[in-house]
Amino acid sequence: MKIRGLRNLAKASKLGMLTGMRVTFVTMLRTWAFNLSGGKVGLRATVNYPVVKEEPVPRARGVIALDQEACTVCMLCARSCPDWCIYIEGHKELKPPTRPGGRARARATLDRFDIDYALCMYCGICVEVCPFDALFWTPEYEYSEYDMGPMMHDMDRLQDWMKTVPAGLGAQS
Amino acid sequence: MTLGLVFWLDLGIKLVVVAAVVPLIGMVIGYGEMKLSAHMQSRVGPYFAGGRYGWAQLIADGVKFIQKEDIVPAEADRPVFKWAPALVFMGTMSLLVIIPLHPSTNGIVRDLDVGIFYALAISSVSTIGVLMAGWSSANKYSMIGGLRAAGQLIAYELPLVLATVGVVIQAGTMSMQGIVQAQVAQGWPFLLTQFIGFAIFMIAALAELTRLPFDMPIAESELVMGYVTEYSGFRFLFFFLAEFTNMFSMSAIAATLFLGGYAFWGLDPSTLLSPIILFAKVGVLLFLMIWIRWTLPRLREDQLQTLAWKWLIPISIVNIIVTAVLKVVV
Numbered sequence: 001m002k003i004r005g006l007r008n009l010a011k012a013s014k015l016g017m018l019t020g021m022r023v024t025f026v027t028m029l030r031t032w033a034f035n036l037s038g039g040k041v042g043l044r045a046t047v048n049y050p051v052v053k054e055e056p057v058p059r060a061r062g063v064i065a066l067d068q069e070a071c072t073v074c075m076l077c078a079r080s081c082p083d084w085c086i087y088i089e090g091h092k093e094l095k096p097p098t099r100p101g102g103r104a105r106a107r108a109t110l111d112r113f114d115i116d117y118a119l120c121m122y123c124g125i126c127v128e129v130c131p132f133d134a135l136f137w138t139p140e141y142e143y144s145e146y147d148m149g150p151m152m153h154d155m156d157r158l159q160d161w162m163k164t165v166p167a168g169l170g171a172q173s
Numbered sequence: 174m175t176l177g178l179v180f181w182l183d184l185g186i187k188l189v190v191v192a193a194v195v196p197l198i199g200m201v202i203g204y205g206e207m208k209l210s211a212h213m214q215s216r217v218g219p220y221f222a223g224g225r226y227g228w229a230q231l232i233a234d235g236v237k238f239i240q241k242e243d244i245v246p247a248e249a250d251r252p253v254f255k256w257a258p259a260l261v262f263m264g265t266m267s268l269l270v271i272i273p274l275h276p277s278t279n280g281i282v283r284d285l286d287v288g289i290f291y292a293l294a295i296s297s298v299s300t301i302g303v304l305m306a307g308w309s310s311a312n313k314y315s316m317i318g319g320l321r322a323a324g325q326l327i328a329y330e331l332p333l334v335l336a337t338v339g340v341v342i343q344a345g346t347m348s349m350q351g352i353v354q355a356q357v358a359q360g361w362p363f364l365l366t367q368f369i370g371f372a373i374f375m376i377a378a379l380a381e382l383t384r385l386p387f388d389m390p391i392a393e394s395e396l397v398m399g400y401v402t403e404y405s406g407f408r409f410l411f412f413f414l415a416e417f418t419n420m421f422s423m424s425a426i427a428a429t430l431f432l433g434g435y436a437f438w439g440l441d442p443s444t445l446l447s448p449i450i451l452f453a454k455v456g457v458l459l460f461l462m463i464w465i466r467w468t469l470p471r472l473r474e475d476q477l478q479t480l481a482w483k484w485l486i487p488i489s490i491v492n493i494i495v496t497a498v499l500k501v502v503v
Contacts, residue, residue, distance in 0.1 A: 017469065024468040028212040035217065045215035 058166035060139035061122055065161035066113055070134035073108040077126035077135060085119035086126060087112060087152075110155060117143070118151035140164040191269055199417040200231040206417075206463050207231075213467045241406035248311035249403065257309060258404065258411035260302030265415040267295040268422035273349045273434055274448040288349035289341060292426055293334050296381065299415065300326040303390070306412075307400035318399025321474065322383060322390035328481040329380035329387075335489035336374040339367045339496040340430045349426075353434035357442055362433035369492045371431040373485050378423040379462060380481070382416060386469040389477060424458035425451065432458075 033042030047054050056062060073090035089112040094104045127135045138161050145151050204219070207230065211218025223229025245251055271288040278284070285291050300323060307319010340363050341347055344355035356362050364371050380387040391399035401412050428434060432454045435447035472480070 020468045021464065024213040024464060027215055028209065031212040031215050031217075035212075043215065044217070046217060048217060048220065 056139040056141065058139060058169065059137070060141075061124060061137050062139045062141040062164075063117070063137075063143060063161055064115060064120075064124075064127060064158070065136045065138045065140075065165055066155055066158035067134045067136070067162055068110055068113070068155060068159050070132045071110055071113065072132055072134075073110055074131070076129050076131065080125050080129045082123060082125065083119050083121060085116040087114040087116070113155035113158060114152050115158065116152045118148045136162065136165045136169065138162075138164040139166065191266060195266060195269070195418050196235075196414060198421045199414040200235070202417040202420055202459060203231045203234075203413070204228065205459065206466075209460070209463050210467045213464075235410065238410040239407055241409075243406045243408065244403075246311055246403050250309035250311070253305050253309035254403070255408070257302050257306035258408040258415070260305060261299045262302075262411050262415045262418075264295055264298035264300075264302060265418045265422065267298070268292055268419070268426070271349050272422060272425045272451075273353055273429060274451055275435060275445075276350070276354070276443050276447070284348055284350045287347045289337050289347050289352070289426070289430065292349075292422075293330070293337065296419075297326070297330060299419070300330075303400055306404070310400070310403040312403055314396045314398075315400050315402045318390045318392075318396045318402070321396075322400060325380060325383065325387065325390060325477060328478055329377045329485075332373050332481060332485035332489050333377040333381060335486065335493060336370040336377060337430060338489075338493050339363075339370040342493070342496050342500050343367065349429055349434075353429060353436060353442075356433045357436045360438075362431060362436075364431045364433075367431060367492075367496070369488065371427070373489050373492070374427055374431065375458070375461070377481075377485060378427060379465065380477070382419050382423060382462075384416070384420075384462065385466040386472050387477060388471055389474050392471060420459060420462060421455065424455045424462070427458055428454040 030042045031044045034044040035042075073088060075088055078084070078086040078088045088110070090108050090110050092106045093109045095107045097104055124137065127137055140161055143153065143157075204227075208218040208226075219227030219230035221227055221230075222233045245254055270283050271285055271292050273284065303322040303326070304319050307315045307317075307322065310316070310319075340352060343363055343366065344352045346352060346355065352363075383390050390396075391401060396402070401409060404412060428451060434454075435451040436442045437450045440446060440450070
């Protein structure tokens with residue numbers, strides 16, 4: 001049997017060790033080439049994060065965004081949350097009638113919709129349970145804080161994240 | 174000046190040099206290990222500290238360790254716990270004494286007649302430090318780690334010693350300078366005849382350093398961190414510095430015994446190039462150690478003992494017998 005290369009030698013001699021040594025060495029050279037050439041040759045699994053931003057896949061579960069218009073303050077999300085990290089308060093407002101002579105309608109309006117991301121475990125049950133498509137997963141991930149307190153993000157911040165919901169994933173506004 | 178003063182001045186200067194060089198060696202190897210391991214895992218490694226290539230990462234780490242609180246567990250045996258890292262480090266530092274950098278008398282701290290014997294004896298002192306650390310921590314993980322380390326270091330001390338005997342027989346001397354001179358005189362390194370000894374020496378050296386694949390004493394998945402579990406801050410740093418310095422000195426001893434030390438084909442060993450040649454050879458061996466560490470998984474405890482007692486020791490004894498017979502015959 002002709003034996004060419006370390007891989008076949010390792011296979012022929014049943015020395016899996018050599019295969020492992022080859023893999024790490026080749027990976028090292030590939031990463032090195034990638035670093036030296038600035039990405040033209042070679043391969044590297046990671047990016048230089050704060051300098052180069054990583055692009056997550058569209059369906060990545062980064063953070064939960066809120067569409068305030070769609071929300072009806074039904075509290076289903078807050079009730080289904082396993083660790084009770086959603087805080088909702090609301091009141092009813094009388095909307096003027098849509099037709100002259102019609103009846104004024106009551107509409108539930110959000111006063112407060114906070115998610116405590118220091119507590120949230122990203123299970124996504126709130127997104128699943130929302131009957132009015134007000135909650136969305138977005139791939140946004142840069143919202144860390146230096147303290148626990150500011151991890152409680154309010155409804156304006158959650159509304160802002162609606163912009164980062166990728167197109168075609170069901171966001172209305 | 175009197176003779177006594179000259180001796181103390183000489184000793185003082187050499188001490189200062191060693192005390193300055195040891196942390197530097199530790200930092201260079203530590204940085205090299207960080208970068209190489211990162212590349213082998215398709216990562217970048219440190220690249221912020223110091224502006225370019227993260228060269229200052231180890232300095233930053235050192236500063237961080239010094240700032241940390243020095244915690245001694247309430248149940249710990251305080252003096253033993255506090256002195257253990259120092260003892261480990263002392264054993265490590267003492268190894269550097271007999272590494273020849275240059276054929277001149279100033280090219281080595283002290284050229285002992287029993288050089289290699291001294292090296293193998295003094296490296297056992299670290300074992301006591303490890304055992305002290307494991308015992309005094311008052312922690313079951315530390316103690317199991319300490320005892321594992323003791324068992325491992327005793328088991329691998331034997332093949333380490335026996336592997337060097339072949340070289341000593343061939344060179345006819347135990348002095349490190351003498352061994353290098355013997356290789357210069359015959360024109361080729363002992364690696365060519367003692368390659369079995371070299372392989373056994375490197376395997377046993379890895380085990381002595383408790384590095385992967387022989388890191389059972391600090392096996393993270395089983396023992397948290399083994400005998401260093403309870404250490405923090407500067408004492409923890411001491412263990413790490415000791416490991417990296419030990420890597421260097423073990424590689425330097427291997428390079429001296431088997432690869433011709435500071436000598437190289439066609440080069441006059443008395444030039445200032447010789448320390449660089451030695452460092453290059455040490456660098457190759459260090460790369461080999463790091464490469465093995467980031468490739469192979471950890472052995473099981475019984476596999477470790479089997480490897481030492483059933484394979485390495487018999488093979489090295491056969492190696493000695495064959496070397497001795499050939500020495501007499503040829």
